[in-house]
Amino acid sequence: MPRPPEPTPTADQRLTDLFDRSISYLRLSLTDQCNLRCCYCTPKTLTEKLDSLELLTYEELLRVVGLAVAMGIRKVRLTGGEPLVRRNVTSFIERLAAIDGLEDIRLTTNGVLLAEHAEALYAAGIRKLNISLDTLRRERYHEITGADCFDRVWAGIEKATAMGFAPIKLNVVAMKGVNDDEFLDFGRLSLSTPYQIRFIEFMPMGKGTTWEKGRYIAATAIRERLAPLGSLEPVASGRMEGPARVFRFAGATGSIGFISPISHHFCDRCNRLRLTSEGKLRSCLLTDRETDLKAIIRAGGNDEAIRKALIATILDKPKGHTLAGDGSGNCHGQMSRIGG
Ligand code: SAM
Numbered sequence: 001m002p003r004p005p006e007p008t009p010t011a012d013q014r015l016t017d018l019f020d021r022s023i024s025y026l027r028l029s030l031t032d033q034c035n036l037r038c039c040y041c042t043p044k045t046l047t048e049k050l051d052s053l054e055l056l057t058y059e060e061l062l063r064v065v066g067l068a069v070a071m072g073i074r075k076v077r078l079t080g081g082e083p084l085v086r087r088n089v090t091s092f093i094e095r096l097a098a099i100d101g102l103e104d105i106r107l108t109t110n111g112v113l114l115a116e117h118a119e120a121l122y123a124a125g126i127r128k129l130n131i132s133l134d135t136l137r138r139e140r141y142h143e144i145t146g147a148d149c150f151d152r153v154w155a156g157i158e159k160a161t162a163m164g165f166a167p168i169k170l171n172v173v174a175m176k177g178v179n180d181d182e183f184l185d186f187g188r189l190s191l192s193t194p195y196q197i198r199f200i201e202f203m204p205m206g207k208g209t210t211w212e213k214g215r216y217i218a219a220t221a222i223r224e225r226l227a228p229l230g231s232l233e234p235v236a237s238g239r240m241e242g243p244a245r246v247f248r249f250a251g252a253t254g255s256i257g258f259i260s261p262i263s264h265h266f267c268d269r270c271n272r273l274r275l276t277s278e279g280k281l282r283s284c285l286l287t288d289r290e291t292d293l294k295a296i297i298r299a300g301g302n303d304e305a306i307r308k309a310l311i312a313t314i315l316d317k318p319k320g321h322t323l324a325g326d327g328s329g330n331c332h333g334q335m336s337r338i339g340g
Contacts, residue, residue, distance in 0.1 A: 015072045015310065017283075017317040021271060024074045026065065029277040029339025030089065031055060031081040036110050037146035038132070039210040040173050040202060041335045050337070056279040058092045060297055064275065066099050067306050073273070075104040077130075079339040081277060084113040090120035097125035106130065108171070108340065112149045114156025122163055130169045130198075131157055135179050136186070144178065161194065169196040169244075169257065174217045175210075180225070187226045190254035198244050198257035203286070204327040205335050216325045219245075219260035232256060243270070261286065267320035273313065276338050281309060283317035285340075288333055291316075 015023040032050050034042055056064070065076060076096065083089055097105055106128040107121065114131070133153060135141050141150035160168060172179070172186055186197045199222045204211045223232065232247035235255055243266035244257030260266075267284075274282040279294025291313045296305050322328075 015068075015273075015314050017314050019268075019317075019319055021269070021317070022072070023271055023273050023314050023317075024072055025077070025272045026068055026073045026075070027077045027079055027272060027274045027339050028061060028065070029080050029275065029337060030078055030083040031086045032277040032334070032337040033085055034080060034082040034110070034336055035085055035112050035147070036082070036149070038134070039144055039178075040175060041209060041340065050277060054278055056275070056294055056297075058088070058095070060279070060294070061092070061275075062095055062099070063297075064293065064306060065096060065102070067303055068273075068310060069099050069101045071307065071310065074102065075106070076102060077106045077108060079108040081336045081339070082110055082112070083107060084109055084117050090117060090124045093121065093124035093126060104128070108132070110145070111153035111156040112147070115152065115159045118156065118159050118163055118165075122165065127165055128167055129160060129165050130171055132171045133157070134173050134175070135182055136189070137182070140179070166194065167196055168194065169198050171198050171200055173202055174199045174222050175202050175215045176217050177215060180217060183222060183225045184228065187229045187249070187256065190256050191229070191249060191252045193254050195254045196244075196246065196257050197254065198259055200259040201262045201325075203261055203323065205286075205333065207332070207334075211327070213326055216262070218263040218325065219258040220263065223258065226256065261321075262323065262325045265320055273310070274339055278337060281313040282338060283313050284321055285338060286321035286323045287318050289316055289318070
């Protein structure tokens with residue numbers, strides 16, 4: 001019997017996967033390049049980088065985002081690599097912000113170039129920042145990231161705070177024997193500042209990072225370490241908020257978030273789709289299945305072909321990832337290319 005023809009995707013087709021998860025959030029890795037070499041993310045020995053021709057151009061990105069937004073994407077996060085090292089990124093953001101129906105654009109940055117880009121980012125429409133900061137100690141910052149940039153990053157955070165960026169979330173990858181003696185200092189920071197301190201479980205990703213079994217700490221153990229500061233009260237999070245479980249110490253200005261991809265999967269409510277710096281669509285950070293969207297675009301693919309690729313990737317979204325705290329699982333991708 002002949003197979004029925006595949007339905008043609010329409011511009012207003014909603015993005016829902018096979019497990020009834022509605023996909024409304026697209027993360028774009030703008031570049032695989034980074035001005036830091038964080039021990040948990042980019043191996044010090046990583047010398048290969050993508051040729052700039054391998055990156056999707058801003059025009060190509062705008063086309064994909066425009067189509068995705070027409071199909072139901074409401075939130076976009078710019079990440080990488082380090083998004084602020086890509087040339088003319090703020091004019092790209094201005095054009096992104098002009099896409100009708102895109103409600104929320106956020107940026108994840110290491111903060112090294114934040115102070116110099118803060119005004120342009122604000123003018124382009126960014127208000128919500130995630131900033132990686134795994135230590136509050138200058139020398140340790142140098143050890144973890146390979147660069148003596150703590151003061152620059154802190155100056156960027158202070159400037160962004162004074163300018164009114166909000167929320168500002170500080171991403172702390174929790175690593176036993178590296179920064180676990182600072183959990184209380186980070187907890188105290190949430191008492192007096194408006195920041196959301198987000199402890200992220202160390203994920204065994206990519207080759208050549210410092211990940212090893214003994215470095216992983218589960219979110220529950222991190223939480224126990226914060227107990228001397230008092231009890232943590234749950235904070236309700238909004239529709240657009242991510243997978244962090246958020247709490248607050250009584251009377252605190254800021255909050256504490258726990259992101260536990262390993263110990264406490266949030267796959268059942270994952271609403272994300274990713275576009276890697278090489279132009280591959282990926283429906284799960286931690287599962288190595290990709291659709292080569294750049295090949296489709298550069299072969300002259302029309303809008304319908306792009307919509308079909310978006311839908312096919314979403315229909316291939318796994319129910320859950322299989323990565324475990326002992327390093328087993330099926331994810332070998334490099335964080336900086338996929339977009340963390
Ligand atoms: N350059 C930007 C930055 O530093 O924030 C954006 C890219 S970075 C890959 C994004 C996030 O990925 C960082 O906040 C970091 O916490 C997280 N990340 C990278 N490798 C990780 C790992 N192995 N485990 C947990 N989180 C990781």
